[in-house]
Amino acid sequence: MATKGNGASVKNLTGTLHETSVEMSQELRAQMISLCNQQLANTSDLYSQTKQAHWNVKGMQFEQLHVLFDKMAESIQPYIDMIAERATALGGTALGTVRMAANTSELPEFPADVFDGETMLKVVVERWAQYANSIRAAATQADEAGDLETSDLFIEVGRVADKMLWFAEAHLQA
Ligand SMILES: [Fe+2]
Structure with missing residues:
Protein backbone atom coordinates (compact mmCIF):
# COMPACT_ATOMS: atom_id res chain seq x y z
CA MET A 1 0.00 0.00 0.00
CA ALA A 2 1.51 3.32 -1.08
CA THR A 3 1.43 6.48 0.98
CA LYS A 4 0.29 9.98 0.03
CA GLY A 5 2.22 13.06 1.08
CA ASN A 6 -0.18 13.60 3.98
CA GLY A 7 0.47 10.11 5.31
CA ALA A 8 -2.92 8.72 4.24
CA SER A 9 -2.79 5.31 2.62
CA VAL A 10 -3.63 4.87 -1.04
CA LYS A 11 -5.27 1.55 -1.88
CA ASN A 12 -4.71 -0.18 -5.19
CA LEU A 13 -8.21 -0.09 -6.66
CA THR A 14 -7.38 -0.66 -10.30
CA GLY A 15 -9.18 -3.98 -10.77
CA THR A 16 -8.97 -5.71 -14.16
CA LEU A 17 -7.32 -3.51 -16.78
CA HIS A 18 -8.73 -3.75 -20.32
CA GLU A 19 -7.24 -2.75 -23.66
CA THR A 20 -8.11 0.74 -24.84
CA SER A 21 -7.11 3.12 -27.62
CA VAL A 22 -6.78 5.96 -25.13
CA GLU A 23 -3.25 7.27 -25.57
CA MET A 24 -2.04 7.05 -22.04
CA SER A 25 0.56 4.80 -20.46
CA GLN A 26 -0.77 1.70 -18.73
CA GLU A 27 0.84 2.86 -15.51
CA LEU A 28 -0.93 6.23 -15.62
CA ARG A 29 -4.26 4.61 -16.52
CA ALA A 30 -3.96 2.20 -13.60
CA GLN A 31 -3.17 5.07 -11.24
CA MET A 32 -6.12 7.16 -12.48
CA ILE A 33 -8.56 4.23 -12.39
CA SER A 34 -7.57 3.57 -8.79
CA LEU A 35 -8.09 7.25 -8.00
CA CYS A 36 -11.53 7.14 -9.66
CA ASN A 37 -12.54 4.05 -7.69
CA GLN A 38 -11.53 5.72 -4.42
CA GLN A 39 -13.64 8.76 -5.27
CA LEU A 40 -16.46 6.54 -6.54
CA ALA A 41 -16.59 4.87 -3.12
CA ASN A 42 -16.44 8.21 -1.31
CA THR A 43 -19.18 9.72 -3.48
CA SER A 44 -21.49 6.75 -3.12
CA ASP A 45 -20.92 6.72 0.64
CA LEU A 46 -21.48 10.49 0.94
CA TYR A 47 -24.71 10.21 -1.06
CA HIS A 54 -32.54 13.38 5.18
CA TRP A 55 -34.61 10.43 6.43
CA ASN A 56 -33.83 10.59 10.13
CA VAL A 57 -33.49 14.25 11.11
CA LYS A 58 -35.89 15.46 13.82
CA GLY A 59 -36.59 18.68 15.68
CA MET A 60 -38.04 22.12 15.07
CA GLN A 61 -35.90 22.61 11.96
CA PHE A 62 -37.05 19.31 10.47
CA GLU A 63 -38.60 20.67 7.30
CA GLN A 64 -35.67 22.91 6.36
CA LEU A 65 -32.99 20.31 7.09
CA HIS A 66 -34.95 17.46 5.51
CA VAL A 67 -35.15 19.48 2.28
CA LEU A 68 -31.54 20.70 2.50
CA PHE A 69 -30.12 17.20 2.98
CA ASP A 70 -32.09 15.96 -0.01
CA LYS A 71 -30.82 18.81 -2.17
CA MET A 72 -27.25 18.02 -1.11
CA ALA A 73 -27.64 14.30 -1.84
CA GLU A 74 -29.20 14.93 -5.25
CA SER A 75 -26.42 17.38 -6.18
CA ILE A 76 -23.75 14.73 -5.81
CA GLN A 77 -25.67 11.71 -7.10
CA PRO A 78 -24.98 12.16 -10.87
CA TYR A 79 -21.25 12.10 -10.21
CA ILE A 80 -21.39 8.50 -8.98
CA ASP A 81 -22.10 7.48 -12.58
CA MET A 82 -19.68 9.97 -14.10
CA ILE A 83 -16.75 8.89 -11.91
CA ALA A 84 -17.49 5.19 -12.47
CA GLU A 85 -17.60 5.74 -16.23
CA ARG A 86 -14.30 7.64 -16.17
CA ALA A 87 -12.74 4.50 -14.65
CA THR A 88 -14.21 2.32 -17.41
CA ALA A 89 -13.36 4.85 -20.15
CA LEU A 90 -9.72 4.43 -19.12
CA GLY A 91 -10.03 0.67 -19.59
CA GLY A 92 -10.59 -0.01 -15.92
CA THR A 93 -13.16 -1.83 -13.84
CA ALA A 94 -15.60 0.28 -11.84
CA LEU A 95 -15.75 -0.99 -8.27
CA GLY A 96 -19.20 0.40 -7.61
CA THR A 97 -21.37 -1.83 -5.42
CA VAL A 98 -22.53 -0.68 -2.00
CA ARG A 99 -20.29 -3.33 -0.41
CA MET A 100 -17.28 -2.17 -2.42
CA ALA A 101 -17.98 1.43 -1.42
CA ALA A 102 -18.27 0.45 2.24
CA ASN A 103 -14.90 -1.32 2.11
CA THR A 104 -13.14 1.50 0.34
CA SER A 105 -14.67 4.82 1.44
CA GLU A 106 -12.47 7.19 3.41
CA LEU A 107 -15.48 8.58 5.29
CA PRO A 108 -16.39 7.34 8.78
CA GLU A 109 -19.82 5.70 9.11
CA PHE A 110 -22.79 7.94 9.89
CA PRO A 111 -23.85 7.57 13.54
CA ALA A 112 -27.17 5.72 13.86
CA ASP A 113 -28.08 7.39 17.17
CA VAL A 114 -28.06 11.06 16.07
CA PHE A 115 -31.42 12.70 15.29
CA ASP A 116 -31.48 16.28 16.55
CA GLY A 117 -31.13 18.82 13.75
CA GLU A 118 -28.03 20.70 14.86
CA THR A 119 -26.02 17.62 15.81
CA MET A 120 -26.98 15.92 12.57
CA LEU A 121 -26.06 19.02 10.58
CA LYS A 122 -22.61 19.03 12.23
CA VAL A 123 -22.04 15.41 11.21
CA VAL A 124 -23.15 16.20 7.65
CA VAL A 125 -20.76 19.19 7.53
CA GLU A 126 -17.89 17.02 8.78
CA ARG A 127 -18.52 14.36 6.13
CA TRP A 128 -18.90 16.87 3.29
CA ALA A 129 -15.75 18.73 4.35
CA GLN A 130 -13.76 15.50 4.36
CA TYR A 131 -15.22 14.56 1.00
CA ALA A 132 -14.51 17.98 -0.56
CA ASN A 133 -10.92 17.92 0.66
CA SER A 134 -10.36 14.40 -0.66
CA ILE A 135 -11.71 15.17 -4.12
CA ARG A 136 -9.66 18.39 -4.23
CA ALA A 137 -6.52 16.37 -3.47
CA ALA A 138 -7.53 13.83 -6.14
CA ALA A 139 -7.97 16.64 -8.70
CA THR A 140 -4.47 17.91 -7.95
CA GLN A 141 -3.04 14.39 -8.11
CA ALA A 142 -4.65 13.72 -11.52
CA ASP A 143 -3.46 17.09 -12.81
CA GLU A 144 0.11 16.49 -11.67
CA ALA A 145 0.09 12.99 -13.16
CA GLY A 146 -0.95 14.46 -16.52
CA ASP A 147 -4.59 13.30 -16.80
CA LEU A 148 -6.40 16.60 -17.28
CA GLU A 149 -9.78 15.02 -18.09
CA THR A 150 -9.92 13.11 -14.80
CA SER A 151 -8.70 16.20 -12.98
CA ASP A 152 -11.38 18.29 -14.69
CA LEU A 153 -14.11 15.89 -13.55
CA PHE A 154 -12.87 15.99 -9.96
CA ILE A 155 -12.66 19.80 -10.08
CA GLU A 156 -16.30 19.95 -11.20
CA VAL A 157 -17.39 17.62 -8.38
CA GLY A 158 -15.30 19.59 -5.91
CA ARG A 159 -17.00 22.83 -6.90
CA VAL A 160 -20.42 21.28 -6.22
CA ALA A 161 -19.20 19.81 -2.92
CA ASP A 162 -17.80 23.15 -1.75
CA LYS A 163 -21.07 24.90 -2.59
CA MET A 164 -23.21 22.35 -0.76
CA LEU A 165 -20.79 22.45 2.18
CA TRP A 166 -21.35 26.20 2.32
CA PHE A 167 -25.16 25.72 2.25
CA ALA A 168 -24.90 23.40 5.26
CA GLU A 169 -22.16 25.19 7.18
CA ALA A 170 -23.83 28.63 6.96
CA HIS A 171 -26.49 27.33 9.39
CA LEU A 172 -23.81 26.92 12.06
CA GLN A 173 -22.26 30.38 11.63
CA ALA A 174 -23.12 33.95 12.76
FE1 LIG B 1 -37.02 11.90 0.35
Whole structure:
Protein backbone atom coordinates (compact mmCIF):
# COMPACT_ATOMS: atom_id res chain seq x y z
CA MET A 1 0.00 0.00 0.00
CA ALA A 2 1.51 3.32 -1.08
CA THR A 3 1.43 6.48 0.98
CA LYS A 4 0.29 9.98 0.03
CA GLY A 5 2.22 13.06 1.08
CA ASN A 6 -0.18 13.60 3.98
CA GLY A 7 0.47 10.11 5.31
CA ALA A 8 -2.92 8.72 4.24
CA SER A 9 -2.79 5.31 2.62
CA VAL A 10 -3.63 4.87 -1.04
CA LYS A 11 -5.27 1.55 -1.88
CA ASN A 12 -4.71 -0.18 -5.19
CA LEU A 13 -8.21 -0.09 -6.66
CA THR A 14 -7.38 -0.66 -10.30
CA GLY A 15 -9.18 -3.98 -10.77
CA THR A 16 -8.97 -5.71 -14.16
CA LEU A 17 -7.32 -3.51 -16.78
CA HIS A 18 -8.73 -3.75 -20.32
CA GLU A 19 -7.24 -2.75 -23.66
CA THR A 20 -8.11 0.74 -24.84
CA SER A 21 -7.11 3.12 -27.62
CA VAL A 22 -6.78 5.96 -25.13
CA GLU A 23 -3.25 7.27 -25.57
CA MET A 24 -2.04 7.05 -22.04
CA SER A 25 0.56 4.80 -20.46
CA GLN A 26 -0.77 1.70 -18.73
CA GLU A 27 0.84 2.86 -15.51
CA LEU A 28 -0.93 6.23 -15.62
CA ARG A 29 -4.26 4.61 -16.52
CA ALA A 30 -3.96 2.20 -13.60
CA GLN A 31 -3.17 5.07 -11.24
CA MET A 32 -6.12 7.16 -12.48
CA ILE A 33 -8.56 4.23 -12.39
CA SER A 34 -7.57 3.57 -8.79
CA LEU A 35 -8.09 7.25 -8.00
CA CYS A 36 -11.53 7.14 -9.66
CA ASN A 37 -12.54 4.05 -7.69
CA GLN A 38 -11.53 5.72 -4.42
CA GLN A 39 -13.64 8.76 -5.27
CA LEU A 40 -16.46 6.54 -6.54
CA ALA A 41 -16.59 4.87 -3.12
CA ASN A 42 -16.44 8.21 -1.31
CA THR A 43 -19.18 9.72 -3.48
CA SER A 44 -21.49 6.75 -3.12
CA ASP A 45 -20.92 6.72 0.64
CA LEU A 46 -21.48 10.49 0.94
CA TYR A 47 -24.71 10.21 -1.06
CA SER A 48 -26.12 7.45 1.15
CA GLN A 49 -25.01 9.18 4.36
CA THR A 50 -26.70 12.42 3.30
CA LYS A 51 -29.89 10.50 2.52
CA GLN A 52 -29.60 8.87 5.95
CA ALA A 53 -29.62 12.39 7.45
CA HIS A 54 -32.54 13.38 5.18
CA TRP A 55 -34.61 10.43 6.43
CA ASN A 56 -33.83 10.59 10.13
CA VAL A 57 -33.49 14.25 11.11
CA LYS A 58 -35.89 15.46 13.82
CA GLY A 59 -36.59 18.68 15.68
CA MET A 60 -38.04 22.12 15.07
CA GLN A 61 -35.90 22.61 11.96
CA PHE A 62 -37.05 19.31 10.47
CA GLU A 63 -38.60 20.67 7.30
CA GLN A 64 -35.67 22.91 6.36
CA LEU A 65 -32.99 20.31 7.09
CA HIS A 66 -34.95 17.46 5.51
CA VAL A 67 -35.15 19.48 2.28
CA LEU A 68 -31.54 20.70 2.50
CA PHE A 69 -30.12 17.20 2.98
CA ASP A 70 -32.09 15.96 -0.01
CA LYS A 71 -30.82 18.81 -2.17
CA MET A 72 -27.25 18.02 -1.11
CA ALA A 73 -27.64 14.30 -1.84
CA GLU A 74 -29.20 14.93 -5.25
CA SER A 75 -26.42 17.38 -6.18
CA ILE A 76 -23.75 14.73 -5.81
CA GLN A 77 -25.67 11.71 -7.10
CA PRO A 78 -24.98 12.16 -10.87
CA TYR A 79 -21.25 12.10 -10.21
CA ILE A 80 -21.39 8.50 -8.98
CA ASP A 81 -22.10 7.48 -12.58
CA MET A 82 -19.68 9.97 -14.10
CA ILE A 83 -16.75 8.89 -11.91
CA ALA A 84 -17.49 5.19 -12.47
CA GLU A 85 -17.60 5.74 -16.23
CA ARG A 86 -14.30 7.64 -16.17
CA ALA A 87 -12.74 4.50 -14.65
CA THR A 88 -14.21 2.32 -17.41
CA ALA A 89 -13.36 4.85 -20.15
CA LEU A 90 -9.72 4.43 -19.12
CA GLY A 91 -10.03 0.67 -19.59
CA GLY A 92 -10.59 -0.01 -15.92
CA THR A 93 -13.16 -1.83 -13.84
CA ALA A 94 -15.60 0.28 -11.84
CA LEU A 95 -15.75 -0.99 -8.27
CA GLY A 96 -19.20 0.40 -7.61
CA THR A 97 -21.37 -1.83 -5.42
CA VAL A 98 -22.53 -0.68 -2.00
CA ARG A 99 -20.29 -3.33 -0.41
CA MET A 100 -17.28 -2.17 -2.42
CA ALA A 101 -17.98 1.43 -1.42
CA ALA A 102 -18.27 0.45 2.24
CA ASN A 103 -14.90 -1.32 2.11
CA THR A 104 -13.14 1.50 0.34
CA SER A 105 -14.67 4.82 1.44
CA GLU A 106 -12.47 7.19 3.41
CA LEU A 107 -15.48 8.58 5.29
CA PRO A 108 -16.39 7.34 8.78
CA GLU A 109 -19.82 5.70 9.11
CA PHE A 110 -22.79 7.94 9.89
CA PRO A 111 -23.85 7.57 13.54
CA ALA A 112 -27.17 5.72 13.86
CA ASP A 113 -28.08 7.39 17.17
CA VAL A 114 -28.06 11.06 16.07
CA PHE A 115 -31.42 12.70 15.29
CA ASP A 116 -31.48 16.28 16.55
CA GLY A 117 -31.13 18.82 13.75
CA GLU A 118 -28.03 20.70 14.86
CA THR A 119 -26.02 17.62 15.81
CA MET A 120 -26.98 15.92 12.57
CA LEU A 121 -26.06 19.02 10.58
CA LYS A 122 -22.61 19.03 12.23
CA VAL A 123 -22.04 15.41 11.21
CA VAL A 124 -23.15 16.20 7.65
CA VAL A 125 -20.76 19.19 7.53
CA GLU A 126 -17.89 17.02 8.78
CA ARG A 127 -18.52 14.36 6.13
CA TRP A 128 -18.90 16.87 3.29
CA ALA A 129 -15.75 18.73 4.35
CA GLN A 130 -13.76 15.50 4.36
CA TYR A 131 -15.22 14.56 1.00
CA ALA A 132 -14.51 17.98 -0.56
CA ASN A 133 -10.92 17.92 0.66
CA SER A 134 -10.36 14.40 -0.66
CA ILE A 135 -11.71 15.17 -4.12
CA ARG A 136 -9.66 18.39 -4.23
CA ALA A 137 -6.52 16.37 -3.47
CA ALA A 138 -7.53 13.83 -6.14
CA ALA A 139 -7.97 16.64 -8.70
CA THR A 140 -4.47 17.91 -7.95
CA GLN A 141 -3.04 14.39 -8.11
CA ALA A 142 -4.65 13.72 -11.52
CA ASP A 143 -3.46 17.09 -12.81
CA GLU A 144 0.11 16.49 -11.67
CA ALA A 145 0.09 12.99 -13.16
CA GLY A 146 -0.95 14.46 -16.52
CA ASP A 147 -4.59 13.30 -16.80
CA LEU A 148 -6.40 16.60 -17.28
CA GLU A 149 -9.78 15.02 -18.09
CA THR A 150 -9.92 13.11 -14.80
CA SER A 151 -8.70 16.20 -12.98
CA ASP A 152 -11.38 18.29 -14.69
CA LEU A 153 -14.11 15.89 -13.55
CA PHE A 154 -12.87 15.99 -9.96
CA ILE A 155 -12.66 19.80 -10.08
CA GLU A 156 -16.30 19.95 -11.20
CA VAL A 157 -17.39 17.62 -8.38
CA GLY A 158 -15.30 19.59 -5.91
CA ARG A 159 -17.00 22.83 -6.90
CA VAL A 160 -20.42 21.28 -6.22
CA ALA A 161 -19.20 19.81 -2.92
CA ASP A 162 -17.80 23.15 -1.75
CA LYS A 163 -21.07 24.90 -2.59
CA MET A 164 -23.21 22.35 -0.76
CA LEU A 165 -20.79 22.45 2.18
CA TRP A 166 -21.35 26.20 2.32
CA PHE A 167 -25.16 25.72 2.25
CA ALA A 168 -24.90 23.40 5.26
CA GLU A 169 -22.16 25.19 7.18
CA ALA A 170 -23.83 28.63 6.96
CA HIS A 171 -26.49 27.33 9.39
CA LEU A 172 -23.81 26.92 12.06
CA GLN A 173 -22.26 30.38 11.63
CA ALA A 174 -23.12 33.95 12.76
FE1 LIG B 1 -37.02 11.90 0.35
